[in-house]
Structures are given as C-alpha cells and as structure tokens.
Amino acid sequence: MAIVLTEKAATKVKEIIKDGQASGQLPTEKLYLRLRVVGGGCSGFQHRLDLDPDVKEKRDEVFELNGVQVVVDKTSLLYMADAHVDYHDELHRSGFSITNPSAKSTCGCGSSFSM
Template structure:
C-alpha cells in the first residue's frame, strides 16, 4: 500500500465515522486530484464504492483505507497524520515524492 495512516489519524477517522454515523462498511479514500497552487491536491473522504481493478485497500489501525491506482503513483510512501495544535487542526501529508509543496500543505508538485 502506498499510504500509511498514523494511529493518531486513524483515531480521528474513527471519531468522524462515529460522529457522522456513516454507513457500515464506509472507508477512507485517499487520493490526488489535479489543481491546487502547486499542481496536485490531496483528497480525503469517505466512500462505500470499491473497484478491485482500480483500487487497493488495506486496514490501518482499524480503518479501511482505499487508494486508487493512479493516485498511488503520487502517494507512494506518504504518511497521513492528524495534527491538533493551538494554531491549526487537521490532517497532514508527508509525501516523499513531492518536489515542491504550497504553504498550506494541501497541494504539491511531483
């Protein structure tokens, strides 16, 4: 699997799933979309649609994580963490493939 989810991020995902009362079998979809100030943007969301040919799925700390194969090329080795500090709160991406990132950390150039 190209993406690693930290325990802290997994706990936050589980909290959101419980809070939003998502359907049984909902999983976290991690991907890349075109756009953003650096060329690509990270995407995180919940989904129930899984395609065995186009997606890969793994259980990380009790969270089902799915990445489509095109996004996996850009996300190989990426760690998704959750930061909860006084100045900001949210998911962070540490991507070794990013040549350049924007200041907000939500877009990158590969």
C-alpha cells in the first residue's frame, strides 16, 4: 500500500514551499504535503493536495517521499492505496495529477472518482 510521489512532483512541491515562504505567503514552519480523499464531484470522491503545518499523530500517517514529508489521514489512505502523484508542465496542461488504481471510474472531466 505505497503512495508514489514522482521526483518531478517532489521538486515542484519543494519549489512551491520555498517560494511561498520566501515571499511571506506561507508560514516559515515545517510544511507537509497533505493528500486526502474528500466527498464531492459528480462521481462521489475527489483527491485534495494541501500544504499543512499540522500532523495529527493518532489519525495521520507520515511518509518521506523523494525528500518531501507527505501526510495522509488513515481514512484517506484506505482509498489511496498505490496512488501515483505526478506533476505535469506542458503547453496544454500544467499541475499535479493523481492516478489512483483504487478508483473504479472517473467523471467525464476527471475531477472526481467512484470506488
């Protein structure tokens, strides 16, 4: 049940944190990349990525992936087994993507999934 954060995604997360802290838009304390699954979208579930300074020891799991501290709550972890987080920087699309083999189907626009 491993989550993968590609080197490209890890580099982008580090860049966002560094630039955000240097500009004062992000706090200077340690930040974690929080991955979670929330209810929503037309298929029922959505992935969320946030920067979070807090770890709830009783309900979170912390992973070191390509030099990034990644936090996933135990409930979301059940839905994200073997998920693959990547970053794309191309002319037609730019941003993070999550490929989740646990998802049975996705909506037409790809922003939500069902289990």
